[in-house]
Amino acid sequence: MKQKQKLILFLIAFISLSAYSQNIIRGVITEKSTGNPIPGVNVVIKGTSNGAVSDFDGNYTIEASIGETLVFSYIGFKNLEVVISESTLNIALEEDAATLDEVVIIGYGSASVKDLTGAIEKVTTEDFNPGAITSPEQLITGKTAGVNVIPPSGQPGQGGTISIRGGNSSLSANNSPLVVIDGVPIDQGTTGGNGVAALNSINPNDIESFVVLKDASSTAIYGSRASAGVILITTKSGNLSSPFKVQINTTGSIGMVQRTNDVLNAEQYRQVAVNSQNASLIVPLLGNIDTDWQDEIFQEALGTDSNITLTQGFGSTSYRVSLGYTTQEGLVKTSKFERSSASINLLQKLFDNSLSIDLNLRGALTQDDFANGGALGSASQFDPTQSVFSGSEEFGGYWEWLQPDGTPQPLSPRNPVALLQLLSNTAETERALGNIKFDYNAPFLEGLNANINLGFDYNEVNGVTNTPASSAAGFFSQGSVGDYGSIRRSTLIDAFLNYKKDIESLRSSIELTAGHTFQKFYRKNFNSNTPTVGTSVENSFETQNALESYVTRLRYSYDSRYLLTASYRSDGSSRFSEDNRWGNFFAGALAWNISEENFLKDSNTVSNLKLRLGYGQTGQQEIGVDFGYLPVYVNGADNQQYQLGNTFYNTVRPQGFDENIKWEESETYNIGLDYGFLNDRISGSIEYFTRETNDVLNLIPIPSGTNLTNQLTTNIGDLENSGFEFTITSDIIRKKDFNWNLSFNASYLTNKILKLNIVDDPSFIGVPTGFITGGIGNTVQIHRVGSPQRSFLLFKQVYDTDGRPLEGVYEDLNNDGVIDSGDLYVSENPAADYLFGLSSSASYKNWDLSFTMRASLGNYVYNNVASSTGNEFGLHSLGSNRNVHVSILETGFRNNQLLSDYYLEDASFLKMDNITLGYNFKDILKDDNIGLRLQLTMQNVFTITGYNGIDPEISGGIDNNFFPRPRNIVFGANMNF
Known part of the structure; x- marks a missing residue:
């Protein structure tokens, strides 16, 4: 009995000691050179899969026993193993130049x-x-x-x-x-x-x-x-050594209008109307109200964005699951965007980590409420002396231009508020995207890796438009409901082998990659319109295409000083005929790691210096049509129907084609210098490139009778692009409590058209592009040999001695005594000559402040809002008054001067995109595993520009009732536990 008692007492003591030996080990992980905390460091008990990760402030907590060994690892720092001797263990990691190469x-x-x-x-x-x-x-x-x-x-x-x-x-x-x-x-x-x-x-x-x-x-x-x-x-993916973690991010925002189109207010409008050439038509129609129509259609835009993420690792398995919900109102009333999203990442290691299976799945459901685009133009043109509401119940109670019989003026602008409130356009988009990768390191041959990637992308849109008969916009059609949508899907199969071998005797390493990839695309568009009275009209179109490719690449390194990369890809596209289906694309690059040479290897000043030379061929098969090389038949237009009894049928007609259509091909040369000083406290690169594209596809007129169309897209052009790039990043201050990093980049870019015809034709002026409003078929841009793409083609305006433009007076540039198309000249283009970016991030203890700024120089914008309405002719048309652009006060133009370079403006700008102030709270609930950060951000802070429109950043260079970008104030909170 005593023996049993002793045994029981011994077991109790042993269990107690064992339990007692399991301690909560905690500490702070910092950077040895600066004392700064390091977040995201992996802490693992050696020989096990038990681990933890340091938080925002470098704090970690792990359950371990005295005498066990902790392994600390983080990219860019040397691994450190420490035997646990006490419950508090602060760690300082040392930078590792060998692993700094991310x-x-x-x-x-x-x-x-x-x-x-x-x-x-x-x-x-x-x-x-x-x-x-x-x-x-x-x-x-x-x-x-x-x-x-x-x-x-x-x-x-x-x-x-x-x-x-x-x-x-x-x-x-x-x-x-x-x-x-x-x-x-x-x-x-x-x-x-x-x-x-x-x-x-x-x-x-x-x-x-x-x-x-x-x-x-x-x-x-x-x-x-x-x-x-x-x-x-x-x-993002999970971490094999991560304990269970939850991250919650949420933001709330409010967006405000910065600037609106500069049109006449009610008082200015009345003054201009009284003095105009059509005063007898305009004045009797003036109202006695002062309405700012743009103010009536804009709103303060509220938005929220919330996300929750769960992650955990189990040694050989990890997962990451995230859920998100975003809602964002637009500046224009009735516009809104909602997105619900989910993603999952699973990583599984098998066979002693020889096989990795990585699964990524993400899906989203978005709901768009589109504001009627016509409301923007109508708000700029609607008579500011009229009221929003009419006082009657007709047309939704909104004031409209009416004919004597009480029906709407058919060609007058519509009440912009009515366009927003009575008409609707909503769409729902379902999106799924994912892939599964199998990555296998062959045990029978070290360095051999096999990779298979299976992926898909599915996108379906379903939308509904509604134009009620009770609205002025739907009066003549007696209303209608429309359905529209699209389905787009693609599937991908990649299979690759990779072999890497270090040959120590030759101080060399070699890596070979070879594989096959196949991707297939399917696209379908459909729409229907069902009027209240009449026959429903339905249209649909579906197509598909595929790409098959064979890929090889060689990477060679000698003594980490001399590097070579060479690749070859053979692409087959179903968009081209069998004679032109396959394209071959070669590339090669050399690099010299100068900093690895003996005369720099031990330098305390130069930490990185690498010279790079590169050449490559690339292609373009996104030509807009999938079967442009085939003779096909398409449905004729609705006004080309034929009648059989009481039914009308669409005709079918042959479509023009080019059986020899082929790839666009580009050749690019690049030279670059990467640099780093003072252990990369200062780093960056300098680049020069030039690219020439041959067999460029262009839409050109062709002689009648030579094809089934009078215009054909075919390979006839050559283009040239070149430029310089410069980047520099510096840790200006790196202290324990204060850090400041500054990054700057600059680019100089040029482009020029070298060829536009199969044969040289001095009489060929180029291909007009850049359609504008204010007339029928007017363009203000051109593709012309010797000039940049989309260069502006305009008349040179003549001014009086006071700097006032003279209506209809332009310079006779060819000196033939006549002002005609021969006097149009190429003047500037929408593309910027110089682009700059500046980013700054600074932290002091728990506070941090960051901002991003951009500048663009040499980009031009044609102000179509001013050119189409800034004249007396625009004050009255077809029985209704219309507002005009404020430029009429300067020009006094009576008629449209659409092709005057007076409306072409230098749109160079300096923008502060965002500025953020944040604070990291420590010791929340006295638990080192909980982190909380609050931040306040302002987006679109300011814009400095000489451009007179809403925004100088206009894609394509033509400003026509642009949907303004908001200035957002955003409050955010991030929490981890």
Whole structure:
């Protein structure tokens, strides 16, 4: 009995001691050189999968026993192993120059920064722009040299426009960069031609990084779709050693109108009307009200964005799940955007980590309420002396221009408030995007890796328009309901082998990549219109295309000093005939790591110096049609129907075609110098590039009878783009309590058209483009040999001695005594000559302050709002009065002067995109595992410009009733526990 008692007492003591030996180990992880806390450090008990991650302030907590060993690891720092001797263990990590070369995702692989040979730039979560971000491209605005992100208009939920190195690689095909999300190329048809419209269904909170491939030596691996550059987006994933964590982010915003179209107020309008040539028609129709119609259609736009993320790792398995909800009102009443999103990432390691299975799935449901676009123009033109409401119940109670019989004037502007409140246009978009990657490291041959990537992208839009018969806009059609939509889907299969071998005896390393990729696209558009009285009209169109490619790449390094990259891609596109179906794209790049040479290797000043030379061929197959090489029949227009009995049938007609249509091909040369000083406290790069595009597709007139059309898109042009880029980043101050980082980038970009005809024809003036309002078929831009794309073609205005423009008086530039089309001259273009970006981030203890600014020099905008309405002719038309642009007070123009360069304005600008003040709270609830950050952001802070319109940043260079961008004030809170 005593023996049993002793045994029980021994077991109790042993268990107690064991329990007692399990301590809560805590501490702070800092940077050894500065004392700054390091968030996100992995802390693992050696020999186990038990671990933790440091928080915003470097704090960590882990349950471990005295005598066990903790392993601390973080990218850019040396791993550190420490034996636990007490419950408080503060750690200082030392920078590791060998691991500071961050791994960067490149096409079909990855590489360290040190081994890169191309012009590649990475922007991560730490650098993203803050604020009310609804579309991912807004995260990198102003962050990268040579990358111009024109923000979306004020229509909520819309994407902006991205161009890389000018983006002028084509005249008629897609000029947007290829966007690849987690290895899945997004259908450039889906993007609507601007490269990013499809991204508005991707939750920005799920994005980890953007990698921009700028030169052809790095983009050629994507061959047929890479002429305008490539953007690789990597989304966030779980961490194998992460404990269960919850992150909650929420923001609330309010947006305000900065500027409206400068039109006459009621008092000015009455004065101009009385003195006008048509005073007898205008004055009797004047009202006695003072209405600011633009003020009536705009509102303060409220928005919210909330996200919750769950992550956890189990040693060989991790997951990340996120849910998001965004709602954003537009500045124009009745416009609104809502998005509900969800994503899941699962990572599984098998067979002693030889096999990795990475699953990414994300979906979104967006609801758009589109404001009637006609309300913007109507608010600028509607008579400011009339009231919003009529006092009667007709036409929804809104005041309208009526005929003597009480029916609406058919060609008069409509009450802008009525257009918003009585007409509707809503759409629902379902988006699903995902992929699964199998990555296998072969155990039988070290360095051999097999990778299979299966991906899909599905996008479905369903919209409804409603124009009630009770509205003035729907009176003559007796109202209608319309349905419209589209389905776009793509599937992807990638299969690649990668072999990497270090040959120590030769001080060399070699990496070979080879693979096959196939992607298929399907697109369908449909619409119908059902009038209250009459027959429903339905139209639909569906098409498909596919790409098949074979890819190889060689990467070689000698002694980490001399680097070589060579790649080849063979692309087959179903958009071309069998004779022109396959295109071959080569690329090569050399790099010299000068800082690895003996005379610099031990330098305390120069930490990085690398010279890069690159050449590459890329293509363009986004030509707008899938079967342009085939003779096909299409439905005729509605006014070309034939009658059989009481039924009308659409005709069918042959469509023009070019059986020899082929790729656009580009050749690009790049030279770059990467530099870093003082352990990369100062770093950056200098680049020069030149790109020539051949066989450019262009729409040209053709002789009658030679085809089934009078205009045909065919390969006849050559283009040239070139430029310089400069970036510099500096940790100006790096102290324990105070840090300040400043980044600056600058770009100089030019483009020129070299050829537009199959044969030289001195009489060929070029291809008109840039349609404007104020007349029928008027254009103000042209593609002309020797000039930049979309150059403005206008008359040179003559002014009197007081600087006042003389109506209808232009310079006779060809000195023939007659003012005609021969006197139109090329004057400027919409593309900026210089682009600048400046970003600053500073922190003092728990406070931080950051901002981003941009500047654009040499971009011009044609003010079509002023040119189409800034004259007396616009005061009255077809029985109704109309407001006009305030420029009439300066010009006194009686009639339209649409082709006068008086309306062409220098739209150079300096913008502060955002400024953010934040505070990190410590010791919330006395628990080191809980972090809280509050921040206040202002977006679109100010714009300094000489342009007289609403906004100088107009994609395409023609300002015509632009949907204004809001100034947002955003309050945000981020919490981790």
